[in-house]
Amino acid sequence: MRASHLFTKTQKQVPADETAKNAQLLIQAGFIHKEMAGVYAYLPLGLRVIERIKAIVREEMDAIGGQELIMTALQRKELWQTTDRWDDEKVDVWFKSQLKNGAEVGFGWSHEEQITSMMKNYIASYRDLPVYVYQFQTKLRNELRSKSGIMRGREFVMKDMYSYTTDEEKHQVFYDATIAAYMRVFQRVGLGDDTYVTVASGGPFTDKFSHEFQTLSEAGEDIIYLHKDKGIAINEEDLTDENLKRIGVEKVDLTKHKAAEVGNIFSFGGSKSEELGLFFTDENGQEKPVILGSYGIGITRLMGVIVEQFCDEKGIVWPESVAPMDVYLVRLSDEEKVVRAADELYERLTQENISVLYDDRDERAGKKFADADLIGLPHRIVVSNKTVSAGKHEYRHRTATAANQLSVEEIIKQLVEA
Amino acid sequence: MRASHLFTKTQKQVPADETAKNAQLLIQAGFIHKEMAGVYAYLPLGLRVIERIKAIVREEMDAIGGQELIMTALQRKELWQTTDRWDDEKVDVWFKSQLKNGAEVGFGWSHEEQITSMMKNYIASYRDLPVYVYQFQTKLRNELRSKSGIMRGREFVMKDMYSYTTDEEKHQVFYDATIAAYMRVFQRVGLGDDTYVTVASGGPFTDKFSHEFQTLSEAGEDIIYLHKDKGIAINEEDLTDENLKRIGVEKVDLTKHKAAEVGNIFSFGGSKSEELGLFFTDENGQEKPVILGSYGIGITRLMGVIVEQFCDEKGIVWPESVAPMDVYLVRLSDEEKVVRAADELYERLTQENISVLYDDRDERAGKKFADADLIGLPHRIVVSNKTVSAGKHEYRHRTATAANQLSVEEIIKQLVEA
Numbered sequence: 077m078r079a080s081h082l083f084t085k086t087q088k089q090v091p092a093d094e095t096a097k098n099a100q101l102l103i104q105a106g107f108i109h110k111e112m113a114g115v116y117a118y119l120p121l122g123l124r125v126i127e128r129i130k131a132i133v134r135e136e137m138d139a140i141g142g143q144e145l146i147m148t149a150l151q152r153k154e155l156w157q158t159t160d161r162w163d164d165e166k167v168d169v170w171f172k173s174q175l176k177n178g179a180e181v182g183f184g185w186s187h188e189e190q191i192t193s194m195m196k197n198y199i200a201s202y203r204d205l206p207v208y209v210y211q212f213q214t215k216l217r218n219e220l221r222s223k224s225g226i227m228r229g230r231e232f233v234m235k236d237m238y239s240y241t242t243d244e245e246k247h248q249v250f251y252d253a254t255i256a257a258y259m260r261v262f263q264r265v266g267l268g269d270d271t272y273v274t275v276a277s278g279g280p281f282t283d284k285f286s287h288e289f290q291t292l293s294e295a296g297e298d299i300i301y302l303h304k305d306k307g308i309a310i311n312e313e314d315l316t317d318e319n320l321k322r323i324g325v326e327k328v329d330l331t332k333h334k335a336a337e338v339g340n341i342f343s344f345g346g347s348k349s350e351e352l353g354l355f356f357t358d359e360n361g362q363e364k365p366v367i368l369g370s371y372g373i374g375i376t377r378l379m380g381v382i383v384e385q386f387c388d389e390k391g392i393v394w395p396e397s398v399a400p401m402d403v404y405l406v407r408l409s410d411e412e413k414v415v416r417a418a419d420e421l422y423e424r425l426t427q428e429n430i431s432v433l434y435d436d437r438d439e440r441a442g443k444k445f446a447d448a449d450l451i452g453l454p455h456r457i458v459v460s461n462k463t464v465s466a467g468k469h470e471y472r473h474r475t476a477t478a479a480n481q482l483s484v485e486e487i488i489k490q491l492v493e494a
Numbered sequence: 495m496r497a498s499h500l501f502t503k504t505q506k507q508v509p510a511d512e513t514a515k516n517a518q519l520l521i522q523a524g525f526i527h528k529e530m531a532g533v534y535a536y537l538p539l540g541l542r543v544i545e546r547i548k549a550i551v552r553e554e555m556d557a558i559g560g561q562e563l564i565m566t567a568l569q570r571k572e573l574w575q576t577t578d579r580w581d582d583e584k585v586d587v588w589f590k591s592q593l594k595n596g597a598e599v600g601f602g603w604s605h606e607e608q609i610t611s612m613m614k615n616y617i618a619s620y621r622d623l624p625v626y627v628y629q630f631q632t633k634l635r636n637e638l639r640s641k642s643g644i645m646r647g648r649e650f651v652m653k654d655m656y657s658y659t660t661d662e663e664k665h666q667v668f669y670d671a672t673i674a675a676y677m678r679v680f681q682r683v684g685l686g687d688d689t690y691v692t693v694a695s696g697g698p699f700t701d702k703f704s705h706e707f708q709t710l711s712e713a714g715e716d717i718i719y720l721h722k723d724k725g726i727a728i729n730e731e732d733l734t735d736e737n738l739k740r741i742g743v744e745k746v747d748l749t750k751h752k753a754a755e756v757g758n759i760f761s762f763g764g765s766k767s768e769e770l771g772l773f774f775t776d777e778n779g780q781e782k783p784v785i786l787g788s789y790g791i792g793i794t795r796l797m798g799v800i801v802e803q804f805c806d807e808k809g810i811v812w813p814e815s816v817a818p819m820d821v822y823l824v825r826l827s828d829e830e831k832v833v834r835a836a837d838e839l840y841e842r843l844t845q846e847n848i849s850v851l852y853d854d855r856d857e858r859a860g861k862k863f864a865d866a867d868l869i870g871l872p873h874r875i876v877v878s879n880k881t882v883s884a885g886k887h888e889y890r891h892r893t894a895t896a897a898n899q900l901s902v903e904e905i906i907k908q909l910v911e912a
Contacts, residue, residue, distance in 0.1 A: 083561060083616050083625040109612050112599075117565045117612065126564075143501060146544075147535045149567065149601075149632060150649050171591040173601070175648075176638045181530075183567075183591070183601070194527050194535065198501050207501040214567060214632065220594045230593075231568050 077120075077401070079435040079447075082106075084119050086447045097295060098380040099225025101392050105450045107400075114222025114230035116376075121451065124400035126233065129375055130212055132264050132397065133235050136257040140250070142210045142237055147190050149216065151182040155189050159351045169217040183216040188344075188370050191238050192352050199366060202242050202358050208250065210237035212375060227295065227336060227380035239369040242358065244345070247367045251343060254371050258289055258339050261373065265382060266395030267291050271338065272309035274300055275323070289339035289373075295384040296336030303329055336381045337374075344368040392452030393474050396494060401431040403491065404448040408441050408460035418459040421469070421484060430491050449474070455491060495538075495819070497853040497865075500524075502537050504865050515713060516798040517643025519810050523868045525818075532640025532648035534794075539869065542818035544651065547793055548630055550682050550815065551653050554675040558668070560628045560655055565608050567634060569600040573607050577769045587635040601634040606762075606788050609656050610770050617784060620660050620776050626668065628655035630793060645713065645754060645798035657787040660776065662763070665785045669761060672789050676707055676757050679791065683800060684813030685709050689756060690727035692718055693741070707757035707791075713802040714754030721747055754799045755792075762786040810870030811892050814912060819849040821909065822866040826859050826878035836877040839887070839902060848909050867892070873909060 084106030094100045094110070102108040107122035118126055134144065156162035162182070164170060171183040184190070191209065199205060215234050222230055237254070241247040255273060262271040270292045275285075290300050290309060299312040303325045310319065310330070320327055346365030349355065354366045379398075386393040394400070403425060407418040415436075422434045433453060435444050448456050458470035463481070471487055472479035482490065502524030512518045512528070520526040525540035536544055552562065574580035580600070582588060589601040602608070609627065616622060633652050640648055655672070659665040673691060680689040688710045693703075708718050708727060717730040721743045728737065728748070738745055764783030767773065772784045797816075804811040812818070821843060825836040833854075840852045851871060853862050866874050876888040881899070889905055890897035900908065 081559070081561070083613075083622070083627065085616055109615065111566045111568065111608065111612075112570055115566050115568045117563065117608075119563045120561045123562055123564055141499070143499070143538045144541055145535060145537045146541055148529045148533050148649050149634065150529065150533045152530055171599075171601075173589040173591050173636075176636055181589075190529065190535075194529075195501075197527065198503055204501070209501065216567065218591075218594055231566050 077431075077433055079433055079437050082120060082433070084121065086450050088446075094225060095223055096225030096227065096380075097387065098227060098383040101383055101387055101450075102226065102380075105392060105452070108226065112230075114219055114228065116226055116229065116231075118376075121400040122379075125379055125394070125398055126375060128398045128400070129265060129378055130233075130235070133212075133261055133373060133375065136261050136264075137208075137210050137235070137237060140208070140253045140257050141206075142208045144211065145209055146211045147184065147187045147194075147213060149184050149214065151184050151190060153180045153182060155193055155352075156182060158193075159189055159348065161189065169219060171216050171218050184213065185215055185217045187211070187213060187236060188238065188348065188368075189352065192240075192348060192354055192368060195240060195366070196352075196354055199240060199354060199356055202356055205240055205242045205356060205366065206246060206250065207240040208237065210235060210371075224295065224297065225380055226376045227384075228297070229376060232377065233375040235373045235375055237371040239367075239371070240349075240354075241367045241369075242356065242364070244367060247343065247369055251341065251369055254341055254369070255287065258341070258371075258373065262289065262291070262338065265378065265398050267338065267378075267381065267385060270385065272300065272302065272307070272335075274309040274311050275314065275319075286340060286342040288337050290335035291338050291381050291385070292333050293336045293381055293384050294334050295381070296334045298335045298337055300333055300335045301327075301330035302333055304331065305329075336377070336384075338378055338381055339371075339373045341371040342369065344370065387452070390446070391450030394452045394454060396454050399452075399454050401433045401453055402494075403430060403432045403455045403457055404451065404453040405432050405434045406441075406444045406448060406456065406458045407434070407436055408444070408458060410438070411461060414459060414461055414464050417464045417469075421457065421459060421487075424484065424488065425491070428488055428492060430488075455494070457487060495849075495851055497851055497855050500538060500851070502539065504868050506864075512643060513641055514643030514645065514798075515805065516645060516801040519801055519805055519868075520644065520798075523810060523870070526644065530648075532637055532646065534644055534647065534649075536794075539818040540797075543797055543812070543816055544793060546816045546818070547683060547796055548651075548653070551630075551679055551791060551793065554679050554682075555626075555628050555653070555655060558626070558671045558675050559624075560626045562629065563627055564629050565602065565605045565612075565631060567602050567632065569602050569608060571598045571600065573611055573770075574600060576611075577607055577766065579607065587637060589634050589636050602631065603633055603635045605629070605631060605654055606656065606766065606786075607770065610658075610766060610772055610786060613658060613784070614770075614772055617658060617772060617774055620774055623658055623660050623774060623784065624664060624668065625658040626655065628653060628789075642713065642715065643798055644794045645802075646715070647794060650795065651793040653791045653793055655789040657785075657789070658767075658772075659785045659787075660774065660782070662785060665761065665787055669759065669787055672759055672787070673705065676759070676789075676791065680707065680709070680756065683796065683816050685756065685796075685799065685803065688803065690718065690720065690725070690753075692727040692729050693732065693737075704758060704760040706755050708753035709756050709799050709803070710751050711754045711799055711802050712752050713799070714752045716753045716755055718751055718753045719745075719748035720751055722749065723747075754795070754802075756796055756799055757789075757791045759789040760787065762788065805870070808864070809868030812870045812872060814872050817870075817872050819851045819871050820912075821848060821850045821873045821875055822869065822871040823850050823852045824859075824862045824866060824874065824876045825852070825854055826862070826876060828856070829879060832877060832879055832882050835882045835887075839875070839877060839905075842902065842906065843909070846906055846910060848906075873912070875905060 349365035468481040767783035
């Protein structure tokens, strides 16, 4: 894409109404637009990052047997009354409205009830199980405060998955497979080394239990305690003597960290299915509630955490796997031979399936370099009078301090191997 | 995908609460789930159709210079008050709710105001123009009645595009390019021959004018009059003597048809930009309102119209371009040699990038054939004891009355060329 075509612009000033670094940088670099607190539009570069994250998550969910669908924002009151989660006293993040006939409707802050209820159409026998389904859904949550940029929104994208199995044993196998799939996701987006699974309330021997995936981050809203040698993490609220004993660690060996929750997974046992009437007939003709698991990754939050983790004083430093494009190509002159060389390189890279943001604008060199750093694509190439004369252009990785002079073939080789 | 893995099931009974054929068939075939009137979830097969339609629309919008982004459902009251479209007396499809601080918010039934207002961040000079942006957005509209299945929803997916240009002349060039792009979309999804552009209120010589794209359909809610020889269509409400004279046709030459509006495009001139404060400075330093155009295609409605147009008494008949998968592969026996032959064919087709719904279920032949017809994939292949012995399997196109006996290589050749 040519930068002259891209409608967004970078801005030098830090937005005055944003305290979160992720939102500051993403607004300055033209990835997002703030509509109101906690409500952001995703502009062309931002949408590309979202789609790349979704593609990684989709691959991993499909690999463990997930089937993608998409539920609705509009939710029936009666459904949520069934599980006693309609009342604002019970769930304090509802947005609600009315149909023309006066009937109340809610806007989906979660979809467990809706999907589980729908499954009554498709699950009747053990032969219909297991079922694993997921969606990328825009969730609407009426948060009291929303000051963490895209890490906690009133409107945000979540991947939520649900597992329906016949018994706890089969449930546990899928639950464990999901933990592994989630860790692959976090590894692939660059957060693997900083992300830990914490055992949250409950525990593996009760019917209902959950785990969280926490990424160490100063921008996080949670506190976790870490046993680095054993790779064990525990949430602050679970730091009881009983729990420490159960997992076999001493408090003195733990270190305290701020962390951001990037994923969470829940086991409901048969309780929610019983409430909603989702039963199946087993091999012996006996009716049983379906065992439910629920698994979430906040897609937009993940993007926010990635920005928080990978940035420097000059801007964002996207990991290759989720960068909106691969190369920022800076053209430093309007002279015909430079334009021709830069155009040719742009086309050549595009042919090689390397995506390029080609800065063909009529701007000062300093502005172009600053934008390249702020937007944070992994690779920067400079084509100038000097590089055209030398027959070698300037290549620099976003994280490198020095540039190399490389021929077109050397550039292609380097990028194809990257 | 193996049918044994797909969680949805077909149902023989027509849903009692649906009068629209599109919703009846899509529910029976397991493509959608009805949450409430006008609110449908898209199950794995349905989501695939949506994504294929979106991919076609995306290609055509990108080809005329569109940049994709995604705005938000949550909308600020003040913004819509600016253009006097907040009041329920003025716009009767709002869903509204409140933030925790009591501030009213709306849910996006349209996004013209929001995108145009945002553009104040990015458009200041003639050098920033033109800008063409589009999104695939879930629209929320509080419709009084909703009885046309997915052709008129309270929650539905729309592609909406907006053009920002310096003057009427440049606007007209893009407006005409969009008409051509829309016709390519309708052609590609199979509706080209039945879709007409109608001049709606206004006309090409006023500041504000619009066109509709109407597909002839018994399920449509509109009436159009058609001059078949000249390929001219006119909406019923525009059938005045003055308009007929203007476009040079006689009423006696027109035929009356039911039609479904599959797209619409509007020219706002500078009026909406003036209301919202979107101005630019031209070459002479003069401040002018940006010329706005707005262009919509209802993605889920389009899917509904396609189903209405392409079905028979046995089920849906998907056009190749939007079918959720290419081939319905029926295996008629559990005998080892049949299973092996069907598995091999399934893998071979997958390797050739032909997508297959492989009916490996333990079901009667009649049920499998009925499901193949109901789901409506373009190509059906049957592998049975008989076909394995003959070394040729049974191939039938969904629209054909007779089947052919073809070797694996002949099947591949036929499908790759399809």
